[in-house]
Amino acid sequence: MNTAIGRPVDRVDGHAKVTGGARYTAEISLPGLTYAAVVGARIPSGRVESVDASRALSAGGVLAVLTHENLPKIAGQPRLLPSLLGAAAPGQSFFPMQDAAVHYAGQPVALVVAESHEQAQYAASLVDVAYRREPSITAIDEGRDRVYEAQRLFGGLMPGRDERGDVGTALAEAPVRIEAGYRFAANHHNALEPPATTAVWEDGRLTLYDSTMGIRATQLTVAHLLGLPLSHVRVITHFVGGGFGSKAMTWPHVTLAAMAARHVGRPVRLALTRAQTYTSNGHREEQEQRISLGATRDGRLTAIRHHKLSITSHFDDWAEPATGVSSQLYDVEHYEGVHSLIHGNTMTPTFTRGPGETLGVFVLETAMDELAYELGVDPVELRLRNHARTDPRGNPWSSDGLAECLRLGAERFGWHGRDPRPRARRDGDWLIGTGMAAAAYPVAFFMPEQRARARVYEDGSAVVQTGTQEFGTGVLTVATQVAADALGLPLESVRFEAGDTDLPNTSAAVGSAGAGMVSAAVHAAATALRDRLVAMAVTDADSPLHGADPAAVEVADGRMRLRDRPETGETYADLMIRRRLADAEEVGSWTPPPLTTPHGLLTFGAQFAEVAVDPGLGLIRVRRMTGVFAPGRVLNPKLARSQLMGGMVWGLSQALLEGNEMDTRHGRWGASNLGEYLVPVNADIPEITVEFVEVEDDVVPLGIKGVGEIGQVGAAAAVANAVFHATGRRLRRLPLAAELVMDPPASS
Amino acid sequence: MRPLAYARVSTVAEAVEIVAADPAGAFLAGGTTEIDLVRLGVARPDLLVDINDLPLHDIEDLPGGGVRIGALARMSEVARTPVIAGRYPGVAQALLLGASQQLRNMASMGGNLCQRTRCAYFRDGVSPCNKREPGSGCSALDGLNRGHAVLGTSEHCIATHPSDVAVALVAFDAVVHTAGPGGARRIPIDDFYLPPGDTPDRENPLRHGELITAIDLPPAGIAERSVYLKFRDRQSYEFALVSVCAAVRVEDGLVTEARLALGGVGTKPWRSRLAERRLLGAPATAESYAAAAAYELSAAVPRRHNTFKVELAQRAIVRGLTQAARGGMR
């Protein structure tokens, strides 16, 4: 049978996007719409002494200026929990403009509402805020005397420490030890679309158009903050211009838009400026990591100690977990992972693509490269030798594939026969090197029940719905493919609808879990509907299928037929018209296996890179990259490849370009636009090869482990290891800026 | 964005008159700098006078061998004009390595010369900055100054001038023609850029309402074998950490003529006269290039995050001179 799943189907929303037909949140226009602009604090710590709004209020078109003095109090502050959990998910457990305190630069201190976006922006510049500045800590270097060990992370969801065995003794006794510390600049997400929210009240009910990765999370969070019944909050999201974690949680501006709309009694659109995206939706925290590996002379790991130190806000113990992979990927008896924090004057950091583990794996995999050199073992072989067969509890992997990824990657890349000596290859002014890294990323599993609805009409066309949202991953397309196959309909006959909390619920699409859980719910609904129609046919005396065993019936192209006698059958349409059914509908649901499932849950991959380094000028050019991944079932190879390639580009970017420095005197980020915060341009991106290794997985939904993060993980390490191979130098910071790479280093 | 008025004019005289009469008036060419700065609240004009209809778009040969580039000629047009690409390859390369194709199609040559620094403290609209708000202090001196200048700095400002093409123009002694309330002037380009001194807000000698009408390049001579090299963090669409415009004439193994200018390291497009003098008569070798580079950079005043530029600039100069001595890019 011809299936849609597994085919490189074009995006169903592609046409709308390239023709401008797709409407993003800041483009939704409504009658009577007004516009809000946020005034962000200029200081990182202290108090608002006074706000003089008189100049702003007398500017053209201004309807209101809200400050802590006249903004109503929130009804209650929900706990910070990851949105995947399906509960309220505020990005931080602090809501601004409730009092005069300032905790971070950019914190909203006033909100201006006006008749046009331009008028609101201009009036915002006229709000005179007087501050009392207090001392601040905005970088790790300023807070080294206040480091504390995090007991729990993520609003208490995860322990800050993970240990087994006796690391101290094992490291002390290890015949070979590798120890290294790394510094990483803060990262921002830089989604193309800055977040926007439009709020409309009608009879005490709130409708929010929001650019979010989780409409359900927005609904729950805003309802909690405003004390509204859930039934009174509806969230609609048609298209989102990228998230990468920045829209995974519900940040204060969303609720502020609702409060402003209630205040002026008209719909309000609040669109953050590009500069405000650096202080409004979290970031990947500035951090340091230290790792120690202990190993035997024949290259078996005996112990790993992996510590992370990072800076969080004053109100949350937030750290991206960095030790989930280093504790599991390799078979190592003694392990210690610790997260330490400093309270600082930044907003609460948040998920950023490849949350936590991307840098954790960077540290692990550069240490493995050093170990390979120390032992004189090939880096691929060292990974193969140490890869764990089970997770640390002794549970088998739900599916593995690491060894196959490493082997296929080595073959495709042409790894074999590599001369491991550093500085061995040259091309004019360029030193050439190759490097690799293993990749792994945890499969996230703590979402609640996910639901979808499927409906078939009497003409044999179908509508399938669920409350997820499209932010560029292609979920609308893969869900259409899943529904078409489960219903036995051609792809063109299925319309998939999402982006509305009035539809059956799913969780926020984060942690690479989106495609899997949405597909599972859609599959459940569509299968239930098909089963019902088949049951109807086999019990209908007028049907050619009367009396057949339902299990012997298959559906293809909308026609139910006997599997071994395909000429016997009828279409959905025949059946429904005869039975005078205009449509038929089922809701289906999928519940993840319990967290205690006796399986290890990691997605595996392998990354290879070749770089050219001009040491005199400190330039690095990546010449080619190969990534091989085992993400379970691939619903749409075209979309999956794009996702994985995009991840690899992120990894390259993280290695070479990305980082935001803090000006600690002002407590403000150095970069606040895409001219200053560097991401790669086309010219920086080389030929990229993406390959899949097939693995069967019957633990994760539909066998799908996800492709959102794994493409990024390990890519930066492969690049940095290649830089070592080219130059013979280990550089212990990211990004690898010219001044670090220059050799001989710049003196004076 | 602040409310402002907009006017469109069709003659030079009209443009000059209207802007001269309004202390808060400003010219608008491609808008790729001006509109950004208005949006950021850094430029605060009340009136923008659109000059795109003025007859200043042409690129024409001058009697005697030079070229005149109209102030409104677009960067992309100038770069692909055969006279420029053929006789002044360093100028063409400097243009093509700047901004992006879309911006180059919009951005005018006059506007390019007048673009403002990319210093983040200048552009954020709130940090102390002597260039934006004279007397308020300089946030970059002890702040994040990786991108800042090491040559021509003062205690009041260390911002680089960001233009690429201006670097090539100073190397080849271009002349800026203007029309102002007081009549027409011709300003040698090296004098067009003022060192920051204690008035970093004054970047050029243009009087209010004075309009650039054209840029003249003298007969090419050595410029015909010029190169422009630009080094930066990413490979395109970024301003220079260091750039070099170089041209060298070598006879019997000795340098008989040299032109050298630097971008990304100076508070103005940096004509390297010290190095040029050192090179004259020196053997055309990497050693003499390095010695000349060291001499030029001996006056450098680095800050905390840009120390590396002193060394990087010297290495870049050696690369530029070596490539130029080999006969340029072709």
Ligand SMILES: Cc1cc2nc3c(=O)[nH]c(=O)nc-3n(C[C@H](O)[C@H](O)[C@H](O)COP(=O)(O)OP(=O)(O)OC[C@H]3O[C@@H](n4cnc5c(N)ncnc54)[C@H](O)[C@@H]3O)c2cc1C
């Ligand atoms: C993202 C980005 C990247 C860039 N990268 C580079 C780069 O790598 N290298 C580079 O060199 N440049 C770069 N630029 C700068 C770009 O080259 C300039 O913005 C452009 O050349 C300005 O020309 P314009 O016609 O748009 O000027 P406008 O924006 O219209 O004007 C700029 C200023 O010049 C004044 N002005 C304009 N014309 C005249 C005139 N005839 N007489 C007197 N005053 C005048 C205006 O009043 C205004 O103050 C970049 C710009 C952007 C936005």
Ligand code: SF4
């Ligand atoms: S370097 Fe110049 S432009 Fe930058 S902050 Fe200092 S005075 Fe302002």
